[in-house]
Amino acid sequence: MSIAGSIDLSVDRAKERACGTFQIFTRNPRGWKFKKLSGEDVLRFKNKLAVSEIGPVVAHMPYLPNLASPFKPVHKRSVKTLISEVERCQLLGIPYLVTHLGSHMGKGLEIGQERIVEAVNATLAVPADKVMILLENTAGTKNSTGTSFEEIAKILDKIQVQERVGVCFDTSHAFAAGYELRTEKSLNETFERFENVVGMGRLRVIHLNDSKGGLGSHIDRHEHIGMGYIGEKGFKIILRHHLFQELPLILETPIDSRRDDFGNIRKVRELAS
Numbered sequence: 001m002s003i004a005g006s007i008d009l010s011v012d013r014a015k016e017r018a019c020g021t022f023q024i025f026t027r028n029p030r031g032w033k034f035k036k037l038s039g040e041d042v043l044r045f046k047n048k049l050a051v052s053e054i055g056p057v058v059a060h061m062p063y064l065p066n067l068a069s070p071f072k073p074v075h076k077r078s079v080k081t082l083i084s085e086v087e088r089c090q091l092l093g094i095p096y097l098v099t100h101l102g103s104h105m106g107k108g109l110e111i112g113q114e115r116i117v118e119a120v121n122a123t124l125a126v127p128a129d130k131v132m133i134l135l136e137n138t139a140g141t142k143n144s145t146g147t148s149f150e151e152i153a154k155i156l157d158k159i160q161v162q163e164r165v166g167v168c169f170d171t172s173h174a175f176a177a178g179y180e181l182r183t184e185k186s187l188n189e190t191f192e193r194f195e196n197v198v199g200m201g202r203l204r205v206i207h208l209n210d211s212k213g214g215l216g217s218h219i220d221r222h223e224h225i226g227m228g229y230i231g232e233k234g235f236k237i238i239l240r241h242h243l244f245q246e247l248p249l250i251l252e253t254p255i256d257s258r259r260d261d262f263g264n265i266r267k268v269r270e271l272a273s
Helices: 009-016 039-052 072-092 109-124 150-156 171-177 184-197 229-237 242-246 261-272
Strands: 022-024 057-060 096-098 132-136 163-171 203-207
Touching: 009 022, 039 072, 057 072, 057 242, 072 109, 096 163, 096 203, 109 132, 109 150, 132 150, 132 203, 150 163, 150 184, 163 171, 163 184, 171 203, 184 229, 203 242, 229 261
Parallel strands: 022 057, 057 096, 096 132, 132 163, 163 203
Antiparallel strands: none
C-alpha cells in the first residue's frame, strides 16, 4: 500500500481493498534520505490500525541498501538504513520488516553472506524487541545471495538473536530459482525441504506473486496472479496448502491495463475458494 500524503493513509487504502493484511515502505523506497516520523504520524497510523482489524502489517526495506555489499561505504550506509527501519517499525507497532539480501557484486557468495550476518547482528543489537527481520528468498539473479534454502539457513545460523529473525517466502522468486510449486506433490516436496533445511517455524510471511519467468529462469519479474508461469492451476494448488491459509499473504503484483490491486485480490480469493 502507498503511504503517499501520510503514512496513516495506507490503512485507509488497505480498507478500501478489503485487505486482511498489508505491506508498506515506511519511506520513499528509491532514495537514501528520509523524513523522521512525527509523534502525530505515529499516533494516527496506530489509531487507524487499531480500529481496522487488519494485521499483521509488514514493512519492506527500501531498494538502494545492499546488505551483502563487499564495499565498506555502501555496506555501512545499508546497515544504518536497516537500523533506522527497525526503529521506525518499533515506533509504528509493525512486527515484521522484510529485507532483500542483496548482491555480493562478484566477490563471492561467502563474502556476501558474511556481510549480511554482520548487518543483521549489528541491527539486532539495537533495542527494538518487538520487530522481527525477515530474510526474503531471491530469484537467483547474477551475484545474488539467498537463492537456495541452504544459503538462507547458513545466514540464519550465524545470527546472534535468533528469536528476532525469520523468513519471508516469495512464490515468484522461489519458482524462478527452480522450486516447483505447481503440483501438490512438488509443493509438498518444496516445503519438506524448507522444513528440513530452514525450519517451518522461521516462516512468517508469504509474498504471493506470479512469475514472468519460467521455472528456474532466474528472472525476477512479478506477474498478475494466474497470468504468469505459475498460472491459475498452480495457485489453486498453492492456496489449498495449509501454510498459505495460516500465514499473511502479501501481493506485490503490477498495476496496469490488465488488472489492478482490487482485481488481484479478487482473483486470489476466487482461486482460494
